[in-house]
Every structure is written in structure tokens, then in C-alpha cells.
Amino acid sequence: LFLTLAATMSVATLGKALSGMHCPDKLVFLLLFTYRYIHVALDEWQKLQVAAKLRAFRPGCSPRAYGVLANMLGMTFVRSFERSERVYEAMLLRGFSGRFLSAAGFKADVRERVFMVALVMVAAIFFAADCYA
Secondary structure, X not given: OHHHHHOOOOHHHHHHHHHHOOOOHHHHHHHHHHHHHHHHHHHHHHHXXXXXXXXXXXXXXXXXXXXXXXXXXXHHHHHHHHHHHHHHHHHHHOOOOOOOOOOOOOOOOHXXXXXXXXXXXXHHHHHHHHHHX
């Protein structure tokens, strides 16, 4: 049920909604930054793969191949961590105070509240049917 609702909204809207439901700010930051920078980590991994191929590395099931893959994974994490430090410092320089501010407001109207209640009731019926079946 959650995926049905979450798939129809943007990640920024999901972050705003989670913040509005008083989820911990660190959890919301983690969600937003993970979504924002997942492609950066993927780009780092692809660069390391290209470098390994240029050095005639072929993945296999040997101890050497596992060592090379472990080094590549470690370098991906190190480079991503260094990038995150630079991003955090840039955010502080731009006045980041620990809260994301949004220009778009988010208020649930009566239709959305009725839909939420109906959805919870349907979920409860499915749960009860699963328990007693």
C-alpha cells in the first residue's frame, strides 16, 4: 500500500510529507540526499570499472579478482564520502541551518484524509483476513 502511494509522488514531496508527519529530520535528510547523490556514487563506480578494464582486469572467481573488486568498492565509498564532505561545506557556506525550506506548501484536504482512512480500513481488512485464513 505504501508503494502505491509513494510511487505517484516525487521524492521532494515525499520528504516534505515525512517531515510533516514528524519523522526525524535526519531520516528525511538521508532519504533526500541518497536519492540526490546515488548517481554520483554510480558514476564513481563506473569510472573505476573503466580504469580496471584499461588495466586488463577481468572479473572472475580468483582471490586477486575479489581483492580488486573490494578495492574498487572501498574507493567508491571513500570518494563518495569526500564528495559528501564538500557538499556539506558548500551547504554551510550558503546558509544551511539544518532544515530544508520549501516554497511549496503541503496541506491535506478532506478528500485526502478520507482516502487515507479508507486505505487504512482496507489494510486492516486484508491483515485480518490474512491472520484468520
